[in-house]
Amino acid sequence: MAKSPVLTPRAEDFPRWYQELVNKAELAENGPVRGTMVIRPYGYGIWERMQADMDARIKRTGVQNAYFPLLIPQSYMTKEAEHVEGFSPELAVVTHGGGKELEEPAVVRPTSETIINDYFAKWVQSYRDLPLLINQWANVVRWEMRPRLFLRTSEFLWQEGHTAHATFDQARDFAARIHRDVYQDFMTEVLAIDVVPGRKTARERFSGALNTLTLEAMMGDGKALQMATSHELGQNFSRAFGTRFLTREGTREHAWQTSWGSTTRMVGAMVMAHGDDDGLRLPPRLAPVQVVVLVVKGEDAVLSRARALAEDLSTAGLRVRIDDRTDVPFGRRAVDWELKGVPVRVEIGPRDLAGEAPGGGGTATLVRRVPRTKEQVPLATLATALPGLLEDDQALLLHQTRERRELRTENVRTIGEAVEAATTGGWARLPWSALGPEGETALAEHAVTVRCLVAEDGAVPRTEDEPGTVALVARAY
Numbered sequence: 001m002a003k004s005p006v007l008t009p010r011a012e013d014f015p016r017w018y019q020e021l022v023n024k025a026e027l028a029e030n031g032p033v034r035g036t037m038v039i040r041p042y043g044y045g046i047w048e049r050m051q052a053d054m055d056a057r058i059k060r061t062g063v064q065n066a067y068f069p070l071l072i073p074q075s076y077m078t079k080e081a082e083h084v085e086g087f088s089p090e091l092a093v094v095t096h097g098g099g100k101e102l103e104e105p106a107v108v109r110p111t112s113e114t115i116i117n118d119y120f121a122k123w124v125q126s127y128r129d130l131p132l133l134i135n136q137w138a139n140v141v142r143w144e145m146r147p148r149l150f151l152r153t154s155e156f157l158w159q160e161g162h163t164a165h166a167t168f169d170q171a172r173d174f175a176a177r178i179h180r181d182v183y184q185d186f187m188t189e190v191l192a193i194d195v196v197p198g199r200k201t202a203r204e205r206f207s208g209a210l211n212t213l214t215l216e217a218m219m220g221d222g223k224a225l226q227m228a229t230s231h232e233l234g235q236n237f238s239r240a241f242g243t244r245f246l247t248r249e250g251t252r253e254h255a256w257q258t259s260w261g262s263t264t265r266m267v268g269a270m271v272m273a274h275g276d277d278d279g280l281r282l283p284p285r286l287a288p289v290q291v292v293v294l295v296v297k298g299e300d301a302v303l304s305r306a307r308a309l310a311e312d313l314s315t316a317g318l319r320v321r322i323d324d325r326t327d328v329p330f331g332r333r334a335v336d337w338e339l340k341g342v343p344v345r346v347e348i349g350p351r352d353l354a355g356e357a358p359g360g361g362g363t364a365t366l367v368r369r370v371p372r373t374k375e376q377v378p379l380a381t382l383a384t385a386l387p388g389l390l391e392d393d394q395a396l397l398l399h400q401t402r403e404r405r406e407l408r409t410e411n412v413r414t415i416g417e418a419v420e421a422a423t424t425g426g427w428a429r430l431p432w433s434a435l436g437p438e439g440e441t442a443l444a445e446h447a448v449t450v451r452c453l454v455a456e457d458g459a460v461p462r463t464e465d466e467p468g469t470v471a472l473v474a475r476a477y
Contacts, residue, residue: 006335009277014221018272019149025280025339027267028149035147035154039264042340045288046267047157051137053190053286054159054262057182061174063133063161068115070138071106076114079240080208087111087207090142092154108141113208113233113259116162117241124255126246127166131174132255135161150268151225151477158263164243164255171256172211172232176460178260179213179230187227191266192283192394193217193273194402195227196472198452199461203440206259210234213460216451216472218405219272222425224451224474227269230260268477273401280341281370283397284390290319291386292342294333296349298326305362306348309379316383318390334367343369343393344386352379370396409472415439418473422448429454432469440471448475 006024008016022028027043030036039047055065071094077087092108095101109115116134124132137159144154161178165171179197187195195215205212209231216224238244238254247253274281284290291313293306306322313320321342323333337345347365354362366377370393377385408426412418413434421428423446432453435443440450455461456468 005277006339007277007279010220010275015148017277018268018275021271021275021279021339022149022268025341027271030147030149031155033154035144037149037153037155039157042288043267046270046282046286047264049286049288050190050266051159054182054186055137057186058135058159058161058178061133061177061182062131063135063163065136066134067136067138068109068112068119070109072109072112072115074105074107076118077107079114080237085207087142090144092141092143109138110140110142111259111261112136112138112160112162113237114241117237117243117257120162120164120238120255120257121241121243124164124243124245127248130164130166130245130255131170132164133161133174134163135159148268148477150264150271153264156264158261160261161259163258164238165257166245166247166253166255168234168256171234171258175211175213175230175232175258175260178258179215179228179460183215183228183230183260183262187215187217187266188398190283190285191270191273192285192397192401193227193269194398194405196405196452196454196458197460198454198472199464200229200452201437201440201450201464201471203437204450206231208233208236209259210236214452216474217269217273218401218408218427218474219269219477220275220404221272222408222427222474224427224472224476225265225269225272226451226476227266228260228262231258233257233259274397275341279339281397282341282343284343284370284394287341287343288319289321289340289342290390291321291344291346292337293320293322294330294337294345294347295322295324295326296330296347296352298324299350301353302348302350305353305379309346309348309364309382312383313386316387318386338369341369343390345369346382348379352376368393415442418471419443419446419448422446422474427451427472427474429470429472432464432471435471435473443473448473451476 010017026040029038094106141155144152195217200212211232213230215227235254243255244252293310295306310320345367363376367374410421412428412430418428450471461469
């Protein structure tokens with residue numbers, strides 16, 4: 001009799017497959033308050049690696065980290081009208097503290113434009129104070145009606161950058177730089193996820209922004225996921241909070257600003273973009289554990305050789321773990337590591353050490369998670385061979401996500417064709433001139449949205465009305 005699958009097959013029920021995988025791979029669980037999550041050590045280890053790489057990229061642009069309060073006076077949220085209108089349905093408000101009703105309710109941070117601008121107004125006095133480039137790593141709360149672990153939770157972790165500049169051009173260029181050099185590069189080079197850079201429509205852009213740049217990725221079921229955004233805020237917040245500076249010419253001007261952010265949603269994206277019916281497939285550059293050395297039987301010679309191999313692989317710069325839990329059945333351990341998506345398993349048993357290999361020293365079974373290959377290899381070659389194989393697997397994951405998007409994206413001419421493509425598990429591209437704001441409203445009636453606007457050559461349009469602009473249309477998470 002065939003064994004029952006560890007996970008619900010993706011083709012049968014993709015949302016259920018996702019929830020089971022997040023749980024069984026020990027990434028996260030639901031918290032006690034609806035919409036919250038507990039990120040388990042393995043899941044948090046993935047987030048830590050994302051955070052470290054992103055933080056280094058952000059700092060290379062000249063940005064410094066800071067921290068601002070979790071609780072924001074409610075009156076701050078009303079200073080920029082469009083901003084408060086966009087966030088009002090998601091706000092969590094504290095009305096009591098210390099057993100007493102607060103004189104002014106406090107909003108639990110949904111984003112920090114308001115409180116950061118209150119301090120920018122104090123810190124910016126002259127053109128010499130610009131550009132002011134700040135980032136913070138924090139948690140935020142946006143009350144979510146339909147929560148799903150990592151993808152949509154009432155509380156999530158993120159970084160949010162906020163900058164002030166002397167001119168419109170400087171602010172616009174910095175928002176584009178973050179969009180391109182930090183977010184897009186990280187997602188392709190580290191997450192191995194093909195993304196489409198584009199411009200949000202007026203309907204979809206961030207509340208209070210002049211322009212929102214986005215990166216959209218296709219998940220395994222053909223739906224789109226917004227990966228990160230970078231916003232040109234213009235002078236909207238500097239006018240609301242009085243952030244002005246003395247120019248070189250002696251006049252006083254309002255600063256031009258940006259904000260930009262990425263979240264723990266990227267963990268969910270990595271699951272849905274790369275996972276298969278057997279579990280995760282972690283990009284090798286991201287994986288907290290790149291190689292697990294799996295001891296088949298706990299004999300002294302096997303344990304000694306496994307530990308020596310792990311040391312050799314660590315010296316070669318790889319992140320390695322030994323699994324010598326021989327009191328747990330081998331098959332169960334192998335399945336667990338498949339679920340967790342570790343890129344490489346090296347399985348060593350007594351027969352391997354007795355096997356013939358060029359130069360002597362025995363062999364091992366090398367199992368690569370991404371291409372799903374298994375072969376016998378000489379132990380002596382692993383330290384030199386594995387770094388290159390891991391890079392091959394990294395490139396393969398990126399290729400697969402790009403190929404999926406290209407195969408499942410249709411060029412169409414009408415709204416009806418766009419809806420059909422999006423509702424049958426794909427994306428559609430159609431001229432923005434054939435859609436426009438009215439057509440965008442019609443799409444929404446079918447739970448289909450314009451994910452972003454792109455130029456015909458794939459560039460990001462400077463304006464919505466730029467000739468040749470194409471709308472990328474899909475169902476989305």
